[in-house]
Amino acid sequence: MEFESNQAIYIQIVDYICENILNGNLKPGDKITAIRPMAVKLEVNPNTVVRSYSFLQDTGIVYNKRGLGYYITEDAVVITKKYKREEFLHSTLPTFFKAIDLLNIDFNEIKTLYDQYKKN
Amino acid sequence: MEFESNQAIYIQIVDYICENILNGNLKPGDKITAIRPMAVKLEVNPNTVVRSYSFLQDTGIVYNKRGLGYYITEDAVVITKKYKREEFLHSTLPTFFKAIDLLNIDFNEIKTLYDQYKKN
Amino acid sequence: MEFESNQAIYIQIVDYICENILNGNLKPGDKITAIRPMAVKLEVNPNTVVRSYSFLQDTGIVYNKRGLGYYITEDAVVITKKYKREEFLHSTLPTFFKAIDLLNIDFNEIKTLYDQYKKN
Amino acid sequence: MEFESNQAIYIQIVDYICENILNGNLKPGDKITAIRPMAVKLEVNPNTVVRSYSFLQDTGIVYNKRGLGYYITEDAVVITKKYKREEFLHSTLPTFFKAIDLLNIDFNEIKTLYDQYKKN
DNA sequence: GTGGTCTAGACCACC
DNA sequence: GTGGTCTAGACCACA
Structure with missing residues (x-):
């Protein structure tokens, strides 16, 4: 994944998740990649992934199970x-x-x- | 002219000039509004207008006549x-x-x- | 670094970086001094450094990593x-x-x- | 005569006169082109020519005969x-x-x- | 009057 | 911490 310079990286990660939800790759209840592995995979700072996931959580697209990770909500x-x-x-x-x-x-x-x- | 908050003002000024070139309001050779009057008109800081005009100059859309002002280029x-x-x-x-x-x-x-x- | 009065400071900073690239002090991939520390070091306003770095970026000599700093390009x-x-x-x-x-x-x-x- | 954008026009006019002195086209006692005709010829503002001639006068390269024009000095x-x-x-x-x-x-x-x- | 540059300082988004 | 942008205001050279 390459990041266009004109948009915030965390937003690009959000969009990436959204696309996978809309095209069916990610379904309600699915666990999304954990923060650290995702950061490694995308070669970004873990904080940036945290920000993306928090944003998705605020929007109600994912929820967090303490200690387990982030999951796609039913209403996603x-x-x-x-x-x-x-x-x-x-x-x-x-x-x-x-x-x-x-x-x-x-x-x-x-x-x-x-x-x-x-x-x- | 009202500024959308999510884009730099100086870019919006650039776009504003570009639109006026494309729709024919500004023609090659025309002088564009001087920096200070434009700053007053748009209610922004002169430096912001400077930035827009410099950008347009770098792009080759306007050129500068020493002490006279900015003019639309032939190739604009x-x-x-x-x-x-x-x-x-x-x-x-x-x-x-x-x-x-x-x-x-x-x-x-x-x-x-x-x-x-x-x-x- | 002392500034000759007859040339814009930001251009002199640009030249300073260019010289360090040509003489090998700065190599592709190297991070150049961040804006604020550089401003302190040269005793100029941060905005002046911003201007120099933007110029170098436009020219393709440095590129920017979001939130990390400016780096020398491969083609520098x-x-x-x-x-x-x-x-x-x-x-x-x-x-x-x-x-x-x-x-x-x-x-x-x-x-x-x-x-x-x-x-x- | 075309003006390079990176140098003041009045300096370029000064240099132009100086060259003609050094290569012998203009000799001590010669009258140089009057301000207005020169301005027309070079397509610049008369004030700009005034500035060039004043500069040359200050340097002792030309002198002014009131109402007659500017002349090359002996020591030019x-x-x-x-x-x-x-x-x-x-x-x-x-x-x-x-x-x-x-x-x-x-x-x-x-x-x-x-x-x-x-x-x- | 025109632009060019610089300072001082602020706020924001982002990593 | 990093850069990006903007304001406010100043001084200068130039036409």
């Missing part, structure tokens, strides 16, 4: 979907619309690019 | 378009595609939302 | 050499040639002066 | 030579020596480049 899928949906509607979509207008891009071109994207 | 439109286009292809679009896939959104919904957006 | 030597070489060919050398022509200085005198310079 | 060649020589020894030469050392350039290469320069 719903919460994640809601969280991501808001982000999409309030941030991704406006940015996207503004850009295609400014760059004078025809909407059909996007459709073409999307079809290409799905093939890969 | 091309450079701005290229700069914004790269941002779109490498950042906006991937984020967008990833989101609609994860959220399982049908592409036609987007088309509908876009038509609504254009009416406003 | 090549870039620095190229940067300094261009400066030499396009600025230093023409100035030099023009001067010895205008002042009617024999090239051999320069050789003598250079030998003296190298002894010190 | 000597003064100009001295002025340029100091600049050469205290600024050009040290910069030059430092650069060839840092870039590890052999002195003989310079000789070659100089011979090429003189052919043009």
